[in-house]
Amino acid sequence: MEADVIPDVTLYSNGVPIPFTPDLFAPLRSSAERLNDPACLRERLASDGYLYLPGVLDRAEVLRLRGAYFSLFPDCYLAAGTRPEDGVFSGTVPENLPEYGVAGHPAHTFVRSKAFDRFLSSPRLAGLAEILLEGPAKMLPRRILRHFQRDLARASRAHVDLDYMDAASPRVLTTWIPVGDCPTSTGPLIYLEGSHMLLPEQYEPLREVTDRPDDRRPISHDLEVTARHLGRRWLWTDFAAGDLMVHLPQIIHASLDTTTDAMRLSVDVRFVRSSDTPDLRWLQPWSADDGA
Numbered sequence: 001m002e003a004d005v006i007p008d009v010t011l012y013s014n015g016v017p018i019p020f021t022p023d024l025f026a027p028l029r030s031s032a033e034r035l036n037d038p039a040c041l042r043e044r045l046a047s048d049g050y051l052y053l054p055g056v057l058d059r060a061e062v063l064r065l066r067g068a069y070f071s072l073f074p075d076c077y078l079a080a081g082t083r084p085e086d087g088v089f090s091g092t093v094p095e096n097l098p099e100y101g102v103a104g105h106p107a108h109t110f111v112r113s114k115a116f117d118r119f120l121s122s123p124r125l126a127g128l129a130e131i132l133l134e135g136p137a138k139m140l141p142r143r144i145l146r147h148f149q150r151d152l153a154r155a156s157r158a159h160v161d162l163d164y165m166d167a168a169s170p171r172v173l174t175t176w177i178p179v180g181d182c183p184t185s186t187g188p189l190i191y192l193e194g195s196h197m198l199l200p201e202q203y204e205p206l207r208e209v210t211d212r213p214d215d216r217r218p219i220s221h222d223l224e225v226t227a228r229h230l231g232r233r234w235l236w237t238d239f240a241a242g243d244l245m246v247h248l249p250q251i252i253h254a255s256l257d258t259t260t261d262a263m264r265l266s267v268d269v270r271f272v273r274s275s276d277t278p279d280l281r282w283l284q285p286w287s288a289d290d291g292a
């Protein structure tokens with residue numbers, strides 16, 4: 001079914017509102033039906049800057065991964081009567097929980113676990129990277145787990161991946177995997193239409209519209225200003241567990257705030273060609289305080 005904007009809805013990113021209207025939002029185009037056509041996938045990635053591949057991963061396996069992560073938290077963190085794989089926030093953050101993603105926090109442990117490794121060693125992911133990079137590819141060991149719960153008013157600002165990986169080959173591919181259902185209310189990734197074709201000079205002025213003046217890597221935290229300045233819409237969908245996104249490092253993307261009790265969990269993984277020099281900062285397992 002074709003996704004449609006919902007009238008009179010306001011979405012938020014980092015607490016900043018953006019109306020969910022057709023001048024600002026349009027649906028992502030699915031390429032799942034072209035999965036067995038490598039030339040078409042490469043052509044679409046080049047033309048759209050992304051591939052949206054709904055239902056190409058095993059949903060049950062994705063939900064098992066979700067359950068394995070949330071079962072690392074004390075019981076009080078999850079709503080009574082729900083299962084870890086539901087990932088439903090109780091409203092109570094356990095006392096003494098270390099800061100997100102640093103040593104001692106479950107996310108830090110999880111990205112170093114066998115379950116995480118096993119999930120990401122899926123031939124589907126590696127095979128797709130090899131098709132799209134047109135040769136042997138390797139996954140970079142810095143694989144990020146992102147977990148947002150409601151009321152944080154925190155999301156990923158508009159950015160391009162190249163601004164975070166500028167010390168090596170620009171031939172990098174990102175795969176983004178929602179680990180659980182992730183409709184607009186749960187805080188999915190959204191993509192600025194055709195923005196991989198823009199010159200950085202075109203979005204440079206937006207870096208002044210920022211809630212992080214000391215960090216020049218994000219483009220802006222204001223997604224409406226970003227869309228209007230660049231005259232482009234944000235592409236969105238209601239993601240489900242089992243969906244997969246692949247995107248180019250030049251496309252502008254961001255995420256929405258999580259407003260549901262169901263928590264937002266995702267993994268992003270980068271691939272480079274085996275013969276390319278990777279950014280050295282991406283050769284260690286991720287930690288939220290690694291500065292990369």
Ligand SMILES: O=C(O)CCC(=O)C(=O)O
Nearest residue numbers: 146156174176255266268
């Ligand atoms: O999951 C997010 O909010 C951000 C992920 C991202 O920017 C990426 O995968 O490149």
